[in-house]
Amino acid sequence: xxxxxxxxxxxxxxxxxxxxxxxxxxxxxxxxxxxxxxxxxxxxxxxxxxxxxxxxxxxxxxxxxxxxxxxxxxxxxxxxxxxxxxxxxxxxxxxxxxxxxxxxxxxxxxxxxxxxxxxxxxxxxxxxxxxxxxxxxxxxxxxxxxxxxxxxxxxxxxxxxxxxxxxxxxxxxxxxxxxxxxxxxxxxxxxxxxxxxxxxxxxxxxxxxxxxxxxxxxxxxxxxxxxxxxxxxxxxxxxxxxxxxxxxxxxxxxxxxxxxxxxxxxxxxxxxxxxxxxxxxxxxxxxxxxxxxxxxxxxxxxxxxxxxxxxxxxxxxxxxxxxxxxxxxxxxxxxxxxxxxxxxxxxxxxxxxxxxxxxxxxxxxxxxxxxxxxxxxxxxxxxxxxxxxxxxxxxxxxxxxxxxxxxxxxxxxxxxxxxxxxxxxx
Amino acid sequence: xxxxxxxxxxxxxxxxxxxxxxxxxxxxxxxxxxxxxxxxxxxxxxxxxxxxxxxxxxxxxxxxxxxxxxxxxxxxxxxxxxxxxxxxxxxxxxxxxxxxxxxxxxxxxxxxxxxxxxxxxxxxxxxxxxxxxxxxxxxxxxxxxxxxxxxxxxxxxxxxxxxxxxxxxxxxxxxxxxxxxxxxxxxxxxxxxxxxxxxxxxxxxxxxxxxxxxxxxxxxxxxxxxxxxxxxxxxxxxxxxxxxxxxxxxxxxxxxxxxxxxxxxxxxxxxxxxxxxxxxxxxxxxxxxxxxxxxxxxxxxxxxxxxxxxxxxxxxxxxxxxxxxxxxxxxxxxxxxxxxxxxxxxxxxxxxxxxxxxxxxxxxxxxxxxxxxxxxxxxxxxxxxxxxxxxxxxxxxxxxxxxxxxxxxxxxxxxxxxxxxxxxxxxxxxxxxxxxxxxxxxxxxxxxxxxxxxxxx
Numbered sequence: 063x064x065x066x067x068x069x070x071x072x073x074x075x076x077x078x079x080x081x082x083x084x085x086x087x088x089x090x091x092x093x094x095x096x097x098x099x100x101x102x103x104x105x106x107x108x109x110x111x112x113x114x115x116x117x118x119x120x121x122x123x124x125x126x127x128x129x130x131x132x133x134x135x136x137x138x139x140x141x142x143x144x145x146x147x148x149x150x151x152x153x154x155x156x157x158x159x160x161x162x163x164x165x166x167x168x169x170x171x172x173x174x175x176x177x178x179x180x181x182x183x184x185x186x187x188x189x190x191x192x193x194x195x196x197x198x199x200x201x202x203x204x205x206x207x208x209x210x211x212x213x214x215x216x217x218x219x220x221x222x223x224x225x226x227x228x229x230x231x232x233x234x235x236x237x238x239x240x241x242x243x244x245x246x247x248x249x250x251x252x253x254x255x256x257x258x259x260x261x262x263x264x265x266x267x268x269x270x271x272x273x274x275x276x277x278x279x280x281x282x283x284x285x286x287x288x289x290x291x292x293x294x295x296x297x298x299x300x301x302x303x304x305x306x307x308x309x310x311x312x313x314x315x316x317x318x319x320x321x322x323x324x325x326x327x328x329x330x331x332x333x334x335x336x337x338x339x340x341x342x343x344x345x346x347x348x349x350x351x352x353x354x355x356x357x358x359x360x361x362x363x364x365x366x367x368x369x370x371x372x373x374x375x376x377x378x379x380x381x382x383x384x385x386x387x388x389x390x391x392x393x394x395x396x397x398x399x400x401x402x403x404x405x406x407x408x409x410x411x412x413x414x415x416x417x418x419x420x421x422x423x424x425x426x427x428x429x430x431x432x433x434x435x436x437x438x439x440x441x442x443x444x445x446x447x448x449x450x451x452x453x454x455x456x457x458x459x460x461x462x463x464x465x466x467x468x469x470x471x472x473x474x475x476x477x478x479x480x481x482x483x484x485x486x487x488x
Numbered sequence: 489x490x491x492x493x494x495x496x497x498x499x500x501x502x503x504x505x506x507x508x509x510x511x512x513x514x515x516x517x518x519x520x521x522x523x524x525x526x527x528x529x530x531x532x533x534x535x536x537x538x539x540x541x542x543x544x545x546x547x548x549x550x551x552x553x554x555x556x557x558x559x560x561x562x563x564x565x566x567x568x569x570x571x572x573x574x575x576x577x578x579x580x581x582x583x584x585x586x587x588x589x590x591x592x593x594x595x596x597x598x599x600x601x602x603x604x605x606x607x608x609x610x611x612x613x614x615x616x617x618x619x620x621x622x623x624x625x626x627x628x629x630x631x632x633x634x635x636x637x638x639x640x641x642x643x644x645x646x647x648x649x650x651x652x653x654x655x656x657x658x659x660x661x662x663x664x665x666x667x668x669x670x671x672x673x674x675x676x677x678x679x680x681x682x683x684x685x686x687x688x689x690x691x692x693x694x695x696x697x698x699x700x701x702x703x704x705x706x707x708x709x710x711x712x713x714x715x716x717x718x719x720x721x722x723x724x725x726x727x728x729x730x731x732x733x734x735x736x737x738x739x740x741x742x743x744x745x746x747x748x749x750x751x752x753x754x755x756x757x758x759x760x761x762x763x764x765x766x767x768x769x770x771x772x773x774x775x776x777x778x779x780x781x782x783x784x785x786x787x788x789x790x791x792x793x794x795x796x797x798x799x800x801x802x803x804x805x806x807x808x809x810x811x812x813x814x815x816x817x818x819x820x821x822x823x824x825x826x827x828x829x830x831x832x833x834x835x836x837x838x839x840x841x842x843x844x845x846x847x848x849x850x851x852x853x854x855x856x857x858x859x860x861x862x863x864x865x866x867x868x869x870x871x872x873x874x875x876x877x878x879x880x881x882x883x884x885x886x887x888x889x890x891x892x893x894x895x896x897x898x899x900x901x902x903x904x905x906x907x908x909x910x911x912x913x914x915x916x917x918x919x920x921x922x923x924x925x926x927x928x929x930x931x932x933x934x935x936x937x938x939x940x941x942x943x944x945x
Contacts, residue, residue: 079837086839090741093734094754097809101761104806107776108768290657298654311661317860317930318923319867321894322668325919328901329671336555351664358661384647412765415869415894419901441767441870448771448874456775463768470763 108467112460118249118262119209120201121175121238125155125183127194132187136194143191148184155183160234170231176203176262203251204244206261206454208235212244216453226453252461256429257438257446261454264447266462268429272342272422272437273411273469279346279433280410284354285403289392291354292361292399297373297387316355323352324419332420340421340436348416353406360402364395364485397484404477408470414441440466493546493621500538500625507629508534508636516638529642536649537632542625549617557609564605566598582606672923675916682910683711688917690714694880696900696911711914713921715880719797719890723876724865726801726886727808731861734805735812736854742813743820744842755814762810770874773803778875785887792887793877800876801886804868808861815860819853819937820846824944852940859933863926869894893918 129135131154132146157163159171179202186200187193207226210216212235222228227235238244256268291312299305327348331337337344368391376386417423417439423446430437438446440462447459508531516523523530558579565578578599585595585603680688691712738758742751778799785792792798823846831841847854877889878899900915 079840083837083839086842087741087745090737090745093737094741094746097734097738097761097806097813098754098757100806100809101757103776104764104768104772107772111775287657287660290654291660294651294654294658298651299658308658308661311665313934314927314930315661315664317863317926318668319863319869319894319926321867321869321897322672322919322923322926325897325916326664326668326671329675329916330667334671335551337551351660354661354664382643382647384650388650408763412763412767414765414767415873415898418898423902441765444767444771445870445874448767448774459771460775463771466765467768470765474763 108460108463112457112462112464114213114215115252115457115461116249117213117246118251119204119212119244119246121204121208122243123155123159123175123179123200123202124197125151125186125200126158126197127151127187128154129195132194134194136191140188143188146184146187148187149180152180152183160237167230170228171234173227174205174208174231174234176205177260178203178263201245201247203262206452208244209262210453210457211235212239212246213457215457252458256427257425257443258427259425261452261458264455264458266440266443266465268426269438269440269443269462270465272426272430273440275342275430275433275437276346276349276417276439277407277411279342280350280353280407281403283347283350284357284406285399287350288354288357288361288403288406289399292358292365293387293392295358296362296365297383297391312355312358316359319415320352320413321415321419323348324416326351327416327420338434338436340424340426341434342430342437342439343433344420345417345422345439346433348420349410349413352413352416353410356409357399357403357406360405361395361399364398364402365391367398368394394486397480401477401481401485404473404480408473408477411470411473412441412466414445417442418445440469493618496618496621497539497542497546497625500542500629501535504534504538504625504629504632505531508532508632511633512636512638512642515636519638521638523638524641525643529646530636530640532646533635533642534629534632536646537628538625539628541628542621545621545624549613549620553613553617557606557613560609561602561606565602568598586610668923672916672920675913676920679910679913679917683914683917687711688713692882694896696896696914709911711910713893713918715882716891716893716896716918717921718882718884719876719880720866720892720894722797722884722886722890723801723804723872723892724862726798727804727865728858728862730802730805731808731812731865732858735809735861736816738809739813739816739820740842743817744838744846758810758813761806762814764807766807766868766870767874769803769807770870773799773871773875777803781887790885790887793889795875795877795889796887797876797890798886800872803875804865804871807868807871808864811864812857812861815857816850816854819850819857819940822853822941822944823849850940852936852943856933856937856940859929859936863929863933866892866929867894867922867926869898873898893922897922 128151131150132148134143134146138146156172156175157168160167163171182202183200186198204212207216211218211227211232216226218225218227218232225232235244251263252265254267255263255265258264291308295305295309299308327344331344331347332339337347372390372394373386376390377383381389422437422439422442424436424438425446426436426438444459444462444466447455447462450456509527511534512523512527512530561582562579581595581599582602583606585599586607688711691710692714693710693712694715695709696711742754746754774795778795781796781799781802782792782794785796827845827849828841831845832838836844872892872895876892876895878891878895879889880891880896881888883890897915897918900912900918
C-alpha cells in the first residue's frame with residue numbers, strides 16, 4: 063500500500079520533471095524562433111516598403127516644338143539649340159495638357175510634373191532636332207506626389223488639407239489613369255542619379271560611388287597596416303611590456319563605440335591636420351582606424367593557423383627569419399587575411415555615425431569622382447532619407463537599404479568563397 | 489595634383505630599383521668580388537631610401553599645404569577698419585573666387601586681390617612640391633648608391649628596415665588610442681572651461697542653446713547631462729530586457745538541445761542579424777516598431793510619443809541578440825563535459841543540468857557577455873538617432889521620448905561646427921563620458937571572461 067503511494071509519487075514527480083524539461087526546451091526553441099522571426103519581419107518590412115522605388119511614374123505629355131516659341135530655326139547651330147526657350151514650350155504643353163484650363167488650374171496641373179521635365183523636353187529635342195515644328199507625344203516624369211498616390215503609398219481618403227494633392231488634382235490624376243496617359247516603368251533615375259531635393263529624381267549613384275571610394279581608402283590603409291601589425295605581433299614581437307600594451311590596446315579599440323572614432327576624425331583629421339571635410343579620404347581613414355582591430359585579429363588567427371613546421375623548414379635550409387616569414391608564412395596566410403579584411407570592410411560599409419561626424423552628411427547633388435571630393439555614403443544617404451519629411455523618400459530609403467544589403471551579401475559571399483577555395487586545412 | 493605626384497613616385501620607385509640592381513652588378517664586376525647579398529636586396533635598399541623620404545614629404549605637404557597658404561593669405565589680407573570679418577567665411581569666399589573666376593563679379597577688391605594671391609601661392613606651392621619631391625628622391629637614391637659596394641650587407645639592413653616598418657604598423661593602434669584620448673580630453677577641457685564639471689554631471693537641465701548675441705541672457709544654455717544619462721540608461725535597460733532572455737535562451741537551445749543540422753542553419757542566420765548595419769535597424773524601428781508602440785500605448789491608455797525609448801530599446805535589443813547568443817554559446821560550450829556528464833549521471837534531466845550545473849558554472853562568462861552587450865548598447869548610435877528622439881526628458885516611462893549620449897553628440901555636430909561655443913564642445917565631453925564608460929565595462933568584462941576561461945583550462 064505504502065509502496066504504491068511512493069511509486070505514484072515518484073511517477074508524478076518524474077512526470078513533472080520531464081514536463082519541466084520539455085517546457086525549458088520549448089522556451090529555448092521559442093526564443094530562437096522569435097529572433098529569426100524578427101529577422102524575417104525586418105527583411106519583409108524593407109522589401110514591402112522598398113520595392114516600389116524601383117518603378118517611377120511617367121506621364122504622356124504632348125509637346126509642340128514650335129520654332130517661334132523656341133526662338134530657333136531648323137538650321138540653328140548646336141550651341142543655339144542649347145539656349146532654346148524650352149521652358150516656354152513646357153509652359154505651353156502644360157497649358158494644353160487638359161482642354162480649357164483656367165489659370166489656377168494650370169498651376170495645379172503644373173504640380174503634377176517633376177521639376178526634371180524641362181530637362182527631359184530639352185534632351186528629347188537635342189537628341190532628335192528634326193522634330194522642330196512638330197507635335198510630339200513624350201513620356202515625362204511625374205511629380206513624386208502623383209507617383210506615391212498611384213503606388214498606393216499615400217492615402218486619398220484623408221481630409222484634403224492633410225493631402226499633398228487636392229481634390230482637383232486627384233480628379234486630374236484619375237482622368238490620366240482612365241485615358242492611359244500615365245504608366246509605371248523601371249526607375250533608371252534611382253541607379254543613375256545622386257541625391258536630390260525631389261524624391262522622383264533622387265538616386266543612389268552618388269552615395270554608392272562615395273561608399274566605393276570610402277571602402278577603397280579603408281582597404282588601402284587598413285590591409286597593409288593590419289598585415290604588418292599582425293606579422294609583427296605574431297612572429298617578431300618580443301614578449302615584453304610594450305607588446306602587451308599593444309595587444310591590450312587593440313582589444314580595447316575593438317570595443318570603442320564607432321561614434322568616438324568619428325570624434326577622433328573630427329578632432330584630429332579635420333581640425334588638426336586640416337583634411338577636406340565630407341570627403342571619402344577622411345571617412346575612409348576614420349573607418350580604417352575603426353576596422354583595424356577587427357582585421358588584425360582575423361589576420362593573426364590566419365597567421366597562427368599556418369603550421370610552424372613550414373617556417374622551421376625554411377629556417378632549417380638557411381633562410382633568415384624575415385625570409386621565412388615573408389616568403390612562406392605570409393603567402394600561405396594570405397587568403398585568411400583577405401577574408402578577414404573583407405569582413406572588416408563589410409563592417410565599415412554599414413557604419414554611419416563616424417561619417418556623420420566628419421560631415422559626410424552634407425547634401426551632395428552630384429556624383430563624386432575622386433577621394434578628395436565631398437560625397438555622401440550609402441548608410442548616411444539612408445539616414446538622410448529616413449529623416450526626411452517627404453513621403454517619397456521613405457520608399458527610397460528602403461530601396462537603398464536593399465542596395466546596401468545586396469552589397470554586403472556579395473562581400474560576405476566573396477569572403478566565404480575565398481575561405482572555401484583557398485584556405486588549406488593542415 | 490596628387491595623382492601626378494603618385495605617378496612621379498611610382499616612376500621613382502621603378503627606376504631606383506632598376507638602378508640599384510644594375511649598379512651593384514657593375515660594382516661587383518669591377519671589383520671582381522661577389523656581393524654579400526643578392527642584387528635584389530641592394531635594389532630594395534636604394535628603393536627604400538628613394539621612397540620613404542619622398543612619402544614623408546608627400547604627406548606633410550598634403551596635410552599642411554592648405555593651412556599654410558590660408559594663413560599667409562589671411563595675414564596679408566587688407567582688412568578694412570571697422571568692418572567685421574568671419575575668418576572661415578572669408579576664406580571660403582577667397583577660395584571660391586580663386587577656383588572660379590566667374591564668381592569674382594561684385595566682390596570687393598580686397599577679396600579679388602586675396603584670391604589672386606591665393607592662386608599664385610598655390611601655384612608656387614605646387615611647383616616647389618614637385619621639385620622638392622624630385623630632389624628628395626634623387627638625394628635619397630644618391631645616398632643609398634654610395635653604399636652599393638659588394639662588401640655591404642644589404643640584406644641585414646633591409647631586414648632591419650622591415651622590422652621598423654612592422655613596428656610602425658603595430659603602433660598605429662597605440663597612436664589611435666592616444667589620438668582619441670587627446671582629442672576628447674583637449675576639447676572637453678575647453679568645454680569645462682565654460683561649463684562647470686559639476687553642472688555637467690549633476691544638473692538636470694539640458695538646454696544646449698548658446699547666446700546668439702553678446703550679452704543675451706534669455707537664451708543662456710544650461711548643460712546638465714543627467715537627463716541624457718538617464719535616457720541612455722533607460723534605452724539600455726529596455727534593450728537588455730529584450731536581448732538577455734532571447735539571446736541567452738537561444739544560446740542554451742543551440743548549445744544543449746539543437747541538433748547539428750539546426751545549429752548549422754541557425755548560426756549563419758544569426759550572423760546575418762549581427763551583420764545588418766545599424767541604420768537598417770533604425771529604419772525598422774522608425775517605420776514598423778515605433779508606430780506599433782504608439783498604437784499599443786494608445787490601446788492601453790498611455791499617450792505614447794511617435795519616437796519612444798521603448799521602440800528604440802526593443803530594436804536595439806534585437807540587434808544585440810546575436811551578440812549575446814554567440815558569446816554565451818561559446819561560454820556554455822567551454823563548460824567541461826565532465827560536469828554535464830556527472831549531473832546527468834546522477835539522474836538529473838537536461839533542464840535541471842542546465843539550470844543547476846551549467847549556468848552556475850558559466851555565470852561569470854555570461855555576466856561578462858552581458859557587460860559587453862551593455863557597452864554595445866550604450867555606444868549604439870543610429871537606432872536611437874532615428875527612433876528615440878532628441879528631447880532631454882528625465883523620465884522612467886519608456887513610452888516617452890528620451891535622448892541618449894550618442895544622439896546628443898550627433899545633434900551637437902550636425903550642421904555648423906564652430907568650435908568656439910559650448911554647444912559643439914559638449915559633444916566631446918559627452919564622447920569622453922561614453923569612451924570612459926565603455927572602456928571601463930570592457931576591461932571588467934574581459935577580465936571576468938579571462939578569469940573564467942582560466943578556471944576551466
